[in-house]
Amino acid sequence: MNNVAYPKNLLASLDMDLAKSSQLPKPTDLSSNKRAALTGVGSVDQGVSNQPEYEYKDARALTTKSFEFSVDEKIFETEKINFRIVDYRTQDQKTYPVVGAQVHLVGTKLTNVTDSLGLVTGIEIPKSSSFVVSVKDPYQRYRPSIVELPAAMLGDNKTIVIRLLKQETFVAYTRITTDETREDRASLCASVNGKDGKPLSGAVVSLDWGKSRPYYFNHYGYLDPSADRTSDEGRFCIFDLEPGPFAFYFSKADGTHEGPVPLNLFAGAHLEHRFDLENEILVNTALAAAPTAFELWHGGRITEKEFRPIDYASLSPLGTNKDLDYDNDSMTLTGKQSVYRGRAYTLSRSSEFEEALYRIDSENAGEELVTPLFPNGFLDEVSAYSNIIRDFNRGTVLLDHGSLEGEGELGQTVEVTMLDQNEKAVGERISLNTTHSSAAVFFNVPPGVYTIVVKAADGTGIWHDTVLVYSNTLSYVRTGSQLVRVPSLAASQLAKSIF
Numbered sequence: 001m002n003n004v005a006y007p008k009n010l011l012a013s014l015d016m017d018l019a020k021s022s023q024l025p026k027p028t029d030l031s032s033n034k035r036a037a038l039t040g041v042g043s044v045d046q047g048v049s050n051q052p053e054y055e056y057k058d059a060r061a062l063t064t065k066s067f068e069f070s071v072d073e074k075i076f077e078t079e080k081i082n083f084r085i086v087d088y089r090t091q092d093q094k095t096y097p098v099v100g101a102q103v104h105l106v107g108t109k110l111t112n113v114t115d116s117l118g119l120v121t122g123i124e125i126p127k128s129s130s131f132v133v134s135v136k137d138p139y140q141r142y143r144p145s146i147v148e149l150p151a152a153m154l155g156d157n158k159t160i161v162i163r164l165l166k167q168e169t170f171v172a173y174t175r176i177t178t179d180e181t182r183e184d185r186a187s188l189c190a191s192v193n194g195k196d197g198k199p200l201s202g203a204v205v206s207l208d209w210g211k212s213r214p215y216y217f218n219h220y221g222y223l224d225p226s227a228d229r230t231s232d233e234g235r236f237c238i239f240d241l242e243p244g245p246f247a248f249y250f251s252k253a254d255g256t257h258e259g260p261v262p263l264n265l266f267a268g269a270h271l272e273h274r275f276d277l278e279n280e281i282l283v284n285t286a287l288a289a290a291p292t293a294f295e296l297w298h299g300g301r302i303t304e305k306e307f308r309p310i311d312y313a314s315l316s317p318l319g320t321n322k323d324l325d326y327d328n329d330s331m332t333l334t335g336k337q338s339v340y341r342g343r344a345y346t347l348s349r350s351s352e353f354e355e356a357l358y359r360i361d362s363e364n365a366g367e368e369l370v371t372p373l374f375p376n377g378f379l380d381e382v383s384a385y386s387n388i389i390r391d392f393n394r395g396t397v398l399l400d401h402g403s404l405e406g407e408g409e410l411g412q413t414v415e416v417t418m419l420d421q422n423e424k425a426v427g428e429r430i431s432l433n434t435t436h437s438s439a440a441v442f443f444n445v446p447p448g449v450y451t452i453v454v455k456a457a458d459g460t461g462i463w464h465d466t467v468l469v470y471s472n473t474l475s476y477v478r479t480g481s482q483l484v485r486v487p488s489l490a491a492s493q494l495a496k497s498i499f
Contacts, residue, residue, distance in 0.1 A: 152342020
């Protein structure tokens with residue numbers, strides 16, 4: 001990731017009214033590692049378009065105070081899920097259940113113990129939510145595991161299978177490799193299936209960062225430090241990894257490459273995983289310039305924040321330098337992306353806008369979503385208003401909770417927190433407007449993966465989600481209703497947001 005300090009915009013730029021101006025804020029960072037955001041030769045005028053408009057599915061105005069928010073029973077629609085905890089050797093023909101394992105959903109009070117079949121059943125969760133799940137064996141027969149489960153992995157009455165590695169097997173592996181096994185590090189053993197669904201043999205595995213190397217299994221099924229690529233089972237292990245988000249790449253025997261495939265690893269936990277390279281989604285998104293920090297904080301359009309369509313900006317799959325394809329007729333960016341458990345990530349790199357990380361869940365991939373781009377200097381302006389000193393070795397999260405259909409009267413307080421794997425609150429939280437905004441910024445968040453919890457006044461969970469954070473990068477999270485394209489709107493209308 002690039003570590004570029006974003007300079008503050010001139011105070012005069014705060015007075016810009018994007019609804020009336022034909023220009024975006026002028027670039028303040030023209031460093032060589034960023035591309036011009038707009039079409040043509042970087043002319044700001046060419047980037048703004050009066051073509052298709054955008055609005056939220058539910059564009060009702062929200063009156064908020066410390067995340068006060070309209071809620072009624074429909075927002076509490078739930079589903080039930082099940083977990084099966086098994087030994088890593090479990091195959092279709094033979095199951096080795098782990099009895100007595102503790103299953104906990106981070107950010108909730110839900111902790112259950114597996115039965116004689118390794119099952120925990122009937123866990124009720126908010127629909128369309130994502131979770132971080134912690135699995136521990138109180139008898140220490142197995143390594144603890146922490147797994148991110150995006151919404152696409154879940155579903156009503158669906159059973160999630162989590163595999164655990166025996167402690168004695170883990171010790172044997174690390175003795176063979178002579179790697180350190182610090183308790184604050186992560187470890188991974190995984191198999192790779194190619195696009196034909198079969199184990200990928202002869203593949204070389206690499207990561208986008210870190211010093212840890214992969215170890216492969218030989219044709220007899222044993223971990224072999226001398227092996228330099230996957231065997232028939234496509235299995236490998238990596239130990240003593242710094243926790244955090246990774247991108248995995250696979251160089252195949254025929255000289256072709258697959259990846260990047262994102263994967264999140266947690267401190268003190270081992271993950272048993274399977275990479276399915278056939279899993280891809282088609283990303284289809286339009287772009288819109290978000291309001292400035294001044295407009296969100298003080299502006300007159302408090303209840304209807306306006307987004308202005310953008311012709312083009314650099315948006316690429318996380319871990320690559322290849323932009324998504326641009327369709328000039330429809331003003332959309334499209335492209336296939338590898339997914340991690342049903343979720344894909346894209347990164348915007350443009351001089352006019354903040355470098356930002358976005359995610360797309362496969363359940364929303366069929367819709368034409370809108371990616372909001374935040375003017376360069378946006379975060380510096382918010383931090384200046386809030387008297388927060390930014391640490392550029394850490395990241396920033398912008399959380400935007402949209403109302404859902406069927407919400408009741410306005411005025412119910414909503415509590416929003418962001419938690420690490422140990423359920424400790426992280427980041428310095430700022431509401432963008434103390435009376436009219438449902439958005440928040442969390443500053444100075446260490447790189448990693450976190451749980452977002454949205455609760456009603458009575459403590460009922462409305463929404464759970466997970467967010468990926470990199471240093472010196474804005475991670476944008478939209479919960480609740482999504483910003484989607486509505487081509488039928490009159491061209492004279494501007495996009496509406498319930499930020």
